[in-house]
Amino acid sequence: MNLSKKQAEKLVKDCINNNRTAQEALYKLFHAEMLRVCYNYLPDKELAKEAFNTGFLKVFQSIKNFDNEKGGLGGWIRKIMIYTAIDLCRKELKFNVKNLDEQDSDDYFISPSVLEKLYFEDILKNIRTLPFATQTVFNLSVLDGFTHKEIGEQLNISEGTSRWHLAEAKRKLRELLEALATNNNLPKERSEKAK
Structure with a gap:
């Protein structure tokens, strides 16, 4: 999202102060993009929505830790969404542990x-x-x-x-x-x- 540094700072400050209008604005601003992130990791729509909602809860709970000097607000929220989706994957999945000696090719795999x-x-x-x-x-x-x-x-x-x-x-x-x-x-x- 194209927020200026000042706009992001004000939005974050208002969210820290539990301003419901600011929280709703933040949610609406990043809703579509972050839901897509969750769908990338969780093809089951219900699980993706669960990760999305949990991710936004984490965003609002930890918004006071956001540092505008370390990166943009969208990137910070995206990272939270990715890790939330991964956490849900970890709970939902049982990975088949395989040992593979094959080299991973960096060549394009589709013509x-x-x-x-x-x-x-x-x-x-x-x-x-x-x-x-x-x-x-x-x-x-x-x-x-x-x-x-x-x-x-x-x-x-x-x-x-x-x-x-x-x-x-x-x-x-x-x-x-x-x-x-x-x-x-x-x-x-x-x-x-x-x-």
């Missing part, structure tokens, strides 16, 4: 020619078909840039398990998206637009 034929919604829909643990690791690594060490610490899994889940996510997504990109698998109206 650009395949990606050109897909819509964002297609990609997101297929990410959400991944097993819950694999999807969570994929989101943390690819979407949010966490290292395997950080992912392991957040999810209480080994770095090797994190690498396995990422490799598995890439493998499955490659298969799903390459199949979808063929003209036979595109929805009819998209196939016709492509002609």
Whole structure:
């Protein structure tokens, strides 16, 4: 969100003072963006809403700790939402601990020619078909840039398990998206637009 430093400071100060109007303004300002963050980690809508609500409760409980000098208000709230979603994942998931000696490749895992034929919604829909643990690791690594060490610490899994889940996510997504990109698998109206 595009808040100036002064606007953010005033909003935070009013929230600290339990100004309900300011709290409502903060909630409305970041509602859509933070709900999307929760949906990225928790494809089940009810769990995502639970993480979102718990995350905003944490925001209001710890707003006095926000430091405008260390970063923007949106980034601070996003971090709380991510960690809240991870905490909920940790409670909801049972990770299959796997040891993997495979190297994690930094090369692109889906051909650009395949990606050109897909819509964002297609990609997101297929990410959400991944097993819950694999999807969570994929989101943390690819979407949010966490290292395997950080992912392991957040999810209480080994770095090797994190690498396995990422490799598995890439493998499955490659298969799903390459199949979808063929003209036979595109929805009819998209196939016709492509002609």
